[in-house]
Amino acid sequence: MSHDCNLYLGTVHGFPGAMNERCFDHVVGRVRTVAADLPDGRTGDHVRYPMEDIALSAFAVFFTQCPSS
Secondary structure (H helix, E strand, C coil), rough: CCCCCCCCCCCCCCCCCCCCHHHHHHHHHHHHHHHHCCCCCCCCCCCCCCCCHHHHHHHHHCCCCCCCC
């Protein structure tokens, strides 16, 4: 990840600590790429969602939380 693309970019669109759209897309793309290579031991009818979708769902839960104070 480049130095200008991190989670704490200062103020973006009036929100302190917000990530700009270009960096967010980069992070999501990296999560998707890494998750696509995760081993998938599921078999039978339990393969409805690809590993990328599962990983992005987990990422979303943690990414959208407010930081602890």
